[in-house]
Amino acid sequence: MKLDILAFGAHPDDVELGCGATIAKEIANGKKVGIIDLTKGELGTRGTAVTRATESSNAAGILGVSVRENLGFADGFFVNDRQHQLEVIKMIRKYKPELIICNAIDDRHIDHGKGSKLVSDACFLSGLIKIETTVNDDEQKPWRPKQVYHYIQWKNLEPDLVVDVSDFMDVKMKAVLAYKTQFYDATSKEPETPISSKNFTDSIKYRAKDLGRLVGVEYAEGFTVERYVAVDSLFDLK
Numbered sequence: 001m002k003l004d005i006l007a008f009g010a011h012p013d014d015v016e017l018g019c020g021a022t023i024a025k026e027i028a029n030g031k032k033v034g035i036i037d038l039t040k041g042e043l044g045t046r047g048t049a050v051t052r053a054t055e056s057s058n059a060a061g062i063l064g065v066s067v068r069e070n071l072g073f074a075d076g077f078f079v080n081d082r083q084h085q086l087e088v089i090k091m092i093r094k095y096k097p098e099l100i101i102c103n104a105i106d107d108r109h110i111d112h113g114k115g116s117k118l119v120s121d122a123c124f125l126s127g128l129i130k131i132e133t134t135v136n137d138d139e140q141k142p143w144r145p146k147q148v149y150h151y152i153q154w155k156n157l158e159p160d161l162v163v164d165v166s167d168f169m170d171v172k173m174k175a176v177l178a179y180k181t182q183f184y185d186a187t188s189k190e191p192e193t194p195i196s197s198k199n200f201t202d203s204i205k206y207r208a209k210d211l212g213r214l215v216g217v218e219y220a221e222g223f224t225v226e227r228y229v230a231v232d233s234l235f236d237l238k
């Protein structure tokens with residue numbers, strides 16, 4: 001299956017939180033999008049790998065993505081080495097996405113910056129003809145996505161570009177809140193975490209609203225880029 005966008009997250013829920021509205025918007029525009037989670041989030045304080053698998057499948061259905069896979073890397077401990085790069089390369093060559101979206105380049109959780117660099121390095125390596133990979137005994141062809149975008153997570157990083165997602169915040173919130181064990185729930189008996197407060201759930205909307213205000217729309221999601229943003233005409237920008 002050929003995809004337009006392949007979005008990676010170190011943990012199930014990273015993609016929904018980081019760029020759920022952008023993905024929903026692109027799907028509404030007819031693009032095919034897939035999600036690859038690097039780990040099962042088994043070290044998360046609340047919930048388990050099993051509950052998160054169910055939640056991530058529900059969230060994928062809400063966003064309308066074509067495919068979602070989990071690479072099963074070790075939560076907290078995966079590294080950016082040849083073995084992990086090859087697993088990511090296999091996904092890139094399998095789905096041949098035009099664009100990659102991945103974790104924030106720098107963040108509070110150590111897996112986010114690590115996952116970001118791992119996926120970005122794999123995007124480059126995936127284009128090299130002498131790196132051979134096979135899936136079910138089939139030799140894969142090299143594939144390099146055109147662009148790599150990084151969503152913004154816990155830290156308020158300065159975006160290089162922002163996407164107007166005004167009509168897609170509701171579907172994003174639905175997808176995020178599909179992770180019932182992770183976020184604010186007044187009745188939960190599980191320990192509190194940085195993302196289980198009411199303020200965190202509220203922040204998903206108020207941060208997008210603030211970013212939207214700065215560019216004259218209702219809600220926006222921000223991204224950082226690795227290459228200069230290039231346009232055909234100065235009038236291309238909103």
Ligand SMILES: [Zn+2]
Binds near residue numbers: 010011014109112
């Ligand atoms: Zn995460």
